[in-house]
Amino acid sequence: MARQRARELGIELGSMETGKLNAITDVEGVGVGHSTLIEGESIRTGVTAIAPHKGNLIDEKVVAAVDLFNAYGKSTGLPQIIYEGVLETPIILTETLNTWRVADAVVDYHIERMGIEPSSLNVVVGETNGRYLTDSLSRHVGREHVFEALDIARSPSGKGRVPEGNVGGGTPMTGYGFKGGIGTSSRVGDGFTVGALVQLNCGNKEDLTIAGVPVGREVTLPKKPATSSGNSIMMIIATDLAIDSRQMWKVAKRAALGLARTGTYGGNVSGDFTIAFTTGRAPHLGDDDKFLNPIYKATVEATEEAVVNALFVAETMTGHLGHIRYALPIDQVGEIFSRYGRELH
Amino acid sequence: MARQRARELGIELGSMETGKLNAITDVEGVGVGHSTLIEGESIRTGVTAIAPHKGNLIDEKVVAAVDLFNAYGKSTGLPQIIYEGVLETPIILTETLNTWRVADAVVDYHIERMGIEPSSLNVVVGETNGRYLTDSLSRHVGREHVFEALDIARSPSGKGRVPEGNVGGGTPMTGYGFKGGIGTSSRVGDGFTVGALVQLNCGNKEDLTIAGVPVGREVTLPKKPATSSGNSIMMIIATDLAIDSRQMWKVAKRAALGLARTGTYGGNVSGDFTIAFTTGRAPHLGDDDKFLNPIYKATVEATEEAVVNALFVAETMTGHLGHIRYALPIDQVGEIFSRYGRELH
């Protein structure tokens, strides 16, 4: 069975409608770019960039917020978002030990590509740990990959369908003991679109739940996943709803609820971070926040589906030290779903 | 079909073992007391007390922490727990507008019943809003109910089986559009027991998920639940694992993941609070926190099951203004479970 996204297989998560692409790029203006580096037997890494708009974020900041569900992680730039409530650079996702050279390259990009000489720059890089499949210590990701991912994210080609699975920052990642990586999804509500993009690298096999079905417990793999089964997840939430940073933060907190539906208990060395932004401007304040309920629900659903899409799309990968991470076997999933009263296409 | 707890019906949530009573009282020393006030057509309220031990908590404080997943709520005493890392009174649960007179009665209890003249006292009262079934404005709960609940919680009779459903603070509460209230559960791991007790008053009917089965969407009720369908949940976590307050806080955060498994997206006016404490003493610090993984998992499972137990045990109630809140119809649940590949006893 070829790799397909969950919804193409007939799996519906939640009840709200998706956007046209069922991707974070359904939020007008948002672009995503991947630079994927797969070389020899030990290099399986990359960079993913998410740009809120194609312009210069320093001059046109977007309202943003973060939720630190479990801040075991090296992400940069998060404290300033909490205090200033804005994002002033695109968000970059990569592998743990590359974090800082990637961040440094973002400065280069501003100077060299954008012609900006920033006096200060709150570079936002998120990471998860890919060492099971890639030679992390060598930190292979550099300027060229950051430039490539940012160039795509800021161009028209970054605004369409989003490649998922073993791409960009998600290249070597593991989800629930299966091959993980990048996944995305979106929801459309009354007056807003919300999109989620995750770099999935967390969870234990036995906990994986899809649409309420205990898939992880029932699937058999050629080999039990190594205990170094990965950890951490970066969750990026984008919307066009005009809200302020405090409201965006409450939306961001719901991403963890979507993640929870896929079964994880939030392992201690799992950095479970959410970074959320809105391209909406001029929030109307003064009312109470009840109007946020639909976007909370949409965020939970889109996050859940982004996690599941990462698992459905990512393909089996062999990497560093001959380690293998198996893709979620979709045929088995179909059988298990049948036993639990649900039919896939 | 008589009201039974989820596990008695054959529903297993998670994979860890429960304690002997499958209740928060499985944690040695912890006691629970309810005072339930049901009178006439409009009074459906009460008080639930959770005592970490039978002694004087001012002199023998327990390590504690709180998680404010969504702090729309009036709970008292939480900021001081965050800073001091201890609990110095039992925890009391009641209905929103009773919060403060209940808190005041806790001071009375210390003076009159315990012979203590506190110079300061961090009274901890949690609340959810029961106005759909009870005449909230009249604030019927008073000293005698607080005294009764505390007396029981601190006595041997509070250390056994915990009444669930329409009792104590949970009396008028609603869960996912059904009759909610008090629920409890526990898990036993290697070297620790963890228990959860919830006062369930949140969620929309269509979102209710039990063991992954979309029960809320499929159950039919005599009447669609009123939109004033309740909100908020108080989650109390108790353990005997010797950990410090920062670690306890990370455990507390996992309760929201257990709640998420039952389907809610965390409504804006839902106060989703967790208060956690440990009776363990002398934590061994200096190691990393990976040893917490089993208690995280246990906390997720116990919280999920406590929520489900509240729904299974609570009975249909008619109250204020003739409002009716229907119990979760267990026979229908059985049929729905069958359709989703799971059989109840």
Add this chain to the structure above:
Amino acid sequence: MARQRARELGIELGSMETGKLNAITDVEGVGVGHSTLIEGESIRTGVTAIAPHKGNLIDEKVVAAVDLFNAYGKSTGLPQIIYEGVLETPIILTETLNTWRVADAVVDYHIERMGIEPSSLNVVVGETNGRYLTDSLSRHVGREHVFEALDIARSPSGKGRVPEGNVGGGTPMTGYGFKGGIGTSSRVGDGFTVGALVQLNCGNKEDLTIAGVPVGREVTLPKKPATSSGNSIMMIIATDLAIDSRQMWKVAKRAALGLARTGTYGGNVSGDFTIAFTTGRAPHLGDDDKFLNPIYKATVEATEEAVVNALFVAETMTGHLGHIRYALPIDQVGEIFSRYGRELH
């Protein structure tokens, strides 16, 4: 020498201009009411109410924020302010063990005086501990005092000069070993007014610093202050600048810097809380926050001066168990100031 405010004596704190009354009531619409209860030898207590406007805050909420510098304290309502970013009741200040019956009386006030039947109400009561001079355990403050303070705060008479020192919630309080209580001050900047009102009950005598002069170390008292020298401070900040809750929070954090200028190191059982609100509406978002600098500076200065005013105005008080708390001896302060190169009027 009669009791006078610091500025009347020629003490200038900071460099910005004060408002007309040099009081929190310089912020248009803000009212303050005290109910002071001094009876017999042991009752020295009361209630202070601060109303952002005279209307119904449930329908016309004001943007608000809190800073928990050291949350050893029993204040109610703070978590919800953090999440919802608004104040929906006036702020009440009282003595520790009265906190909850005062909060309950605020509900009564809404029902009985304002004709509102709240389905939920986030009552905000702050407290400091006055037990050295008053019989705290008996909790003498009740409905009538809350009603009186709120009636004044919401009437024209609450919008003028603010009584300071031994009034309202500040009646039995101690500041830096001297008689403390209520103090207020304000600053006017370009396009905004900011006011501070404190209920001062913290600090050790030897640390008191006024305008940089080590007054506490040099003043002699008839008797060394008892070690039970009080603790905690409630700081209320009001402005009319149209900002959002996140920005208001950053303003609130500056109050602790103003407090620090008066010498305290923030004792462990000192609850140092700031509650801040703005009557401004429709904040213009999207710019960066540099425009906040003047209001930060103004907040530091107004808070510092409010603390000092409490000490200058409060008079020596004898109370419970014959305890005496001496007023700051202004004549000595004049001499000390002279020695440090500063002359009072």
Add this chain to the structure above:
Amino acid sequence: MARQRARELGIELGSMETGKLNAITDVEGVGVGHSTLIEGESIRTGVTAIAPHKGNLIDEKVVAAVDLFNAYGKSTGLPQIIYEGVLETPIILTETLNTWRVADAVVDYHIERMGIEPSSLNVVVGETNGRYLTDSLSRHVGREHVFEALDIARSPSGKGRVPEGNVGGGTPMTGYGFKGGIGTSSRVGDGFTVGALVQLNCGNKEDLTIAGVPVGREVTLPKKPATSSGNSIMMIIATDLAIDSRQMWKVAKRAALGLARTGTYGGNVSGDFTIAFTTGRAPHLGDDDKFLNPIYKATVEATEEAVVNALFVAETMTGHLGHIRYALPIDQVGEIFSRYGRELH
């Protein structure tokens, strides 16, 4: 007048005793290393390393905490400290845009110098912005400077007197419009030593207050400081008191009070961060936290004095674009102190 530390000139800040060196290195085991890079007309930068002990922190972590008073800044590694409560690398201070390449070099250092192959590493780098005197955009700091600073900090030579002023990360920094940079101080209490080290780059001239004397207002400079007068301060607190992370956090919060005594109101683009750690092990928990009062006081005093020392020791510097930052003129300070009733040596 030669540059001298404040205390050598007779300025006493606070009342507690200093350690032998009046430096952060008075805390047993703590080492500090600077690498200073001054070249040509435009390069004025460097790196400062603070090592809690000379060993491998990954295996022997120290309990740590952070306070984000105003998190406008790019510091790395702080979220994980909040959650895990430990420091697993030395702390590095540098200039803003160098942050990430410095962080990357810390990984190199672990691999190449320490022979460690970390699977993950929470690199902690703090920064302030030195662009007024150095060509920030070129990011001149690299591996060799990080290696040099770390080598010193971990060697016996890093455990003695700490060079202050225009050294290491502090090289191009500005304090209150004067030349700023690195400063340190310590206090000894009953059973503990606490040390502070700051990289001072914040404040406006007119606000500078030393020992309560309004020095900034009264000092005249050859030229009014450029408005781009710098911003941000990194405050590092070290102790040997055996406390847990929550307690360490409460200590860390007091650093801002020490800073406040020197006059700043906390400008919006001032990143005011405190990172605190203890070399003490096996905290005795269960008691209340009142025993922390002396270390709170000590922290306030040591931080205040560290700030003042930076100003007293730093010398006038000319740098990038011919910009000049003048040293605090000590002779004028002497005269001003005299007018305010205080004599310097």
